[in-house]
Amino acid sequence: MDIFGDLFMGLSIAVTPVNMLYLLAGAVIGMIVGTIPGFGPSAGLAILLPVTFGMDPVPAIMMLAAIYYGAMYGGTITSILLNTPGESATVASTFDGFPLAKNGRAGPALVMQAIASFVGGTVGVILITILAPMFALVSRSFGPPEYFLLAIMGLLTLIVMIGEHWKLGVISALIGLALGTVGVDLETGQGRYTFGSAELIGGIYFIPIAIGLFGLGELFYAFYKGMHKTGTGGIVQYDKEKRFWPTRHDWMSTRMTMARNSILGFVVGVIPGAGATIASLMAYSTERSISKNKDNFGKGEMAGLVAPETANNAASSGAMIPLLTLGIPGSASTAVLLAAFLMWGLRPGPLFMEQNPELAWGLIASMYLGNMALLAISIFAIPLFVQIIKVPYRVLGPTIVVICTLGTFSVHASFIETYLMFAAGIIGFFMRLYGFSPAALVLALVLGPLAEEALRQTMTISRGSFGIFFDRSASLWIIGVTFALLVLLPLLNRMGKNAGDAEKAGS
Amino acid sequence: MRIAFLIVVLAGAIFYTYIAFADLAFLTRTGRLGPGFFPRLVGVSMVVLLIWATLDAWREGSGNAPATGSWRDVMTLMGLAIIYAVLLRLFGGIPATVVYLGLTLATINRGRHLQNVILTVTMPIIIYLLFDKLLNANMPPALFELPF
Numbered sequence: 001m002d003i004f005g006d007l008f009m010g011l012s013i014a015v016t017p018v019n020m021l022y023l024l025a026g027a028v029i030g031m032i033v034g035t036i037p038g039f040g041p042s043a044g045l046a047i048l049l050p051v052t053f054g055m056d057p058v059p060a061i062m063m064l065a066a067i068y069y070g071a072m073y074g075g076t077i078t079s080i081l082l083n084t085p086g087e088s089a090t091v092a093s094t095f096d097g098f099p100l101a102k103n104g105r106a107g108p109a110l111v112m113q114a115i116a117s118f119v120g121g122t123v124g125v126i127l128i129t130i131l132a133p134m135f136a137l138v139s140r141s142f143g144p145p146e147y148f149l150l151a152i153m154g155l156l157t158l159i160v161m162i163g164e165h166w167k168l169g170v171i172s173a174l175i176g177l178a179l180g181t182v183g184v185d186l187e188t189g190q191g192r193y194t195f196g197s198a199e200l201i202g203g204i205y206f207i208p209i210a211i212g213l214f215g216l217g218e219l220f221y222a223f224y225k226g227m228h229k230t231g232t233g234g235i236v237q238y239d240k241e242k243r244f245w246p247t248r249h250d251w252m253s254t255r256m257t258m259a260r261n262s263i264l265g266f267v268v269g270v271i272p273g274a275g276a277t278i279a280s281l282m283a284y285s286t287e288r289s290i291s292k293n294k295d296n297f298g299k300g301e302m303a304g305l306v307a308p309e310t311a312n313n314a315a316s317s318g319a320m321i322p323l324l325t326l327g328i329p330g331s332a333s334t335a336v337l338l339a340a341f342l343m344w345g346l347r348p349g350p351l352f353m354e355q356n357p358e359l360a361w362g363l364i365a366s367m368y369l370g371n372m373a374l375l376a377i378s379i380f381a382i383p384l385f386v387q388i389i390k391v392p393y394r395v396l397g398p399t400i401v402v403i404c405t406l407g408t409f410s411v412h413a414s415f416i417e418t419y420l421m422f423a424a425g426i427i428g429f430f431m432r433l434y435g436f437s438p439a440a441l442v443l444a445l446v447l448g449p450l451a452e453e454a455l456r457q458t459m460t461i462s463r464g465s466f467g468i469f470f471d472r473s474a475s476l477w478i479i480g481v482t483f484a485l486l487v488l489l490p491l492l493n494r495m496g497k498n499a500g501d502a503e504k505a506g507s
Numbered sequence: 508m509r510i511a512f513l514i515v516v517l518a519g520a521i522f523y524t525y526i527a528f529a530d531l532a533f534l535t536r537t538g539r540l541g542p543g544f545f546p547r548l549v550g551v552s553m554v555v556l557l558i559w560a561t562l563d564a565w566r567e568g569s570g571n572a573p574a575t576g577s578w579r580d581v582m583t584l585m586g587l588a589i590i591y592a593v594l595l596r597l598f599g600g601i602p603a604t605v606v607y608l609g610l611t612l613a614t615i616n617r618g619r620h621l622q623n624v625i626l627t628v629t630m631p632i633i634i635y636l637l638f639d640k641l642l643n644a645n646m647p648p649a650l651f652e653l654p655f
Contacts, residue, residue, distance in 0.1 A: 190531070228580065228615060419592060434512055
C-alpha cells in the first residue's frame, strides 16, 4: 500500500501548473527531436540538458524524462511516412509501418503506433512503480564488488549487442574508460593526464563529450550521407486518405501483441546495455514467429508495427530501473539522464527513492501523465510534426551547431569544454563512419570512474584477492546473469536482425 | 582512411599507456592499488585491440571501406564549425552566431537568399532571448567588443 501512497504523493508534486507546463514542453520537444532522422533521445537529451540548468530539479528532471520517452513516440512518424527511422529504436517500425502507409493506411498506422507507444510506456511505468522499490531494497546489500560487476555487465552487454564490430565496440568503451581517468585521483590526490592544465584537474566533463558525439557527430554523419540534399518528396501524404482512424479489426488483432511486447520490452530495457533498439527488433521477430499471418509481415501487417512500438517504449521505461535504483545507466540516454541528476547534486542508487521521495515519485508519476499527453499529441498534432519533417537538413544543420555550442558553453562558461565538444563531434563522425560505438564510449565515460573506484575499494577489502567476487552470493548472481546475457543476447540480437534482413529482402 | 583513423587512435593509445607506466604508480606507498593500476589495464587492452583491429583493416584492404559520401560537404560543415569556435572567442556569442549562420547558410543553402537572411537574423534573436533572458545562462563573452 505504501506504493500507492508514494504514487499519490508523486502525483501531487507533478500536477502543478509549472511542472505540467515543463512536462508538456518536454514531451513536444522529445517528439520533435524524435522526428529528426539520426537524432534519438540521447542526442536530444545531451543538446537540451544545458537548457534546464536555470530550473528547479523536479520540473527539470520531469522535462528531461519527457524528452527521453517523447523521442520514442516521435521517431516512428518518419518511419511510417518517410521509411526513414528517426532513430535506431524505430528501425523495426519501418518494416510494416511504411508498407501500411504505402497501402493507403498511414492514418490508422500513425494512430496505432501512438496507442502502442502509450500502452508500452504506461505498462512500463506501472512495472517501474511496482518493481523499483523492490530493486532498491535488494540493491541495498550491494557493495563495491557488486557495483564493479554491474558496471562491467552494462558495458559487456552493450558491446555484445554491437555484434560483428565487437572489437571496435570494446575499443570505444576503452577510449571512454581512458577519458574517465583524466583528473585528480581521489584516493592519492595525484594528477592523471592533466599535463599541468587547471581545466583538467576536475576531469573531462561528460556533457561536452556527449553533446559532441551525439549532436555534432550525428549531424556531420547525416551530411556525409547526403541527407541535406534529399528533399521530402518521398513523404506519404496521409491527409489525402479517406480513413484516418483504425478499424475494429486493427484494435482487436493487436490487443495481445501490445500485452506481450510491453512485458518483453520492459524486461529487455531493464538489462543494462540492451535497450530499446534490441527490444523492438526482438519484439518484431517474436511477433512474426508466433503470428498466424506470418506471410503478411513486411507487407503492411498492423501487428508488425504495433509490436516494436510497444516494446521500444516499454524498454525506455524499463531502463529507468537500473538508473534509479542502482545509479547505473544502461544506455547512452540514461547516462545523460544520470548526468542531469548529478548536476543537481542527486546521486541515484539504492537509497535514492527513500532519501528523495518527492523527486523519485514525482518523476514516476509524471511519466504516467507524460504518456497520456504524448498519446494526445501523437494523434492530434501529427500535421505539425509532418511540417517539421519537411524542414530540410541544410537549414536544421547550422541551427543544431549553434544550439550545441552555446548549450555546452552555458554549462561551465568554459571555452575549453566548448572546444572539447567540437573535437568530440569530429571524432564522433569518424567513429560512426568506421563502425565504432559512440554510445559505448559515453557509457564507459560515465561508468569508468565508478568502476575504477569500486574495483580499488574491492581490492582493498579483499587485500588484493579477486576471490571476493566468488565469495559473495550477490556477486555470484551478477556474474551468472552476465554470462547468461552474454550467451543469450547475441542469439536474440541475431534473431531480430535476421527478421529485419528478411523484411528488407522481401520488400 | 579507416586504417589512418585507427593508426591515429593507436598512437593516442600508446601515448596514454606510456604515461600510465612512466608517471603513474601501480601501487600506493601503503600497498593499495595506485593511480596507475586502472590506466595501465585500460591502456594495454586498448593498444592490443587497436593493433588487432588495424591488422584486420589492413587485411581487408579497401573492400570493407564505407560507401563514398559527401566528403566535401561534411568537411565544409566541419570547417565552418571550427570558424564558429574561433569567432565565438573573438566576438562573443551573438555576433559570432550571426556571422556563422550567414556564412553557413550562404554556403549550404545556396540561392535561397531571403530565407537565409530571415534565419540569420531571427535565430540569434531567439537564441539570445532563450539563453540570456529566459534561462539566464552563460553566453560566450567577446575578446574584442564590436562597435555595434
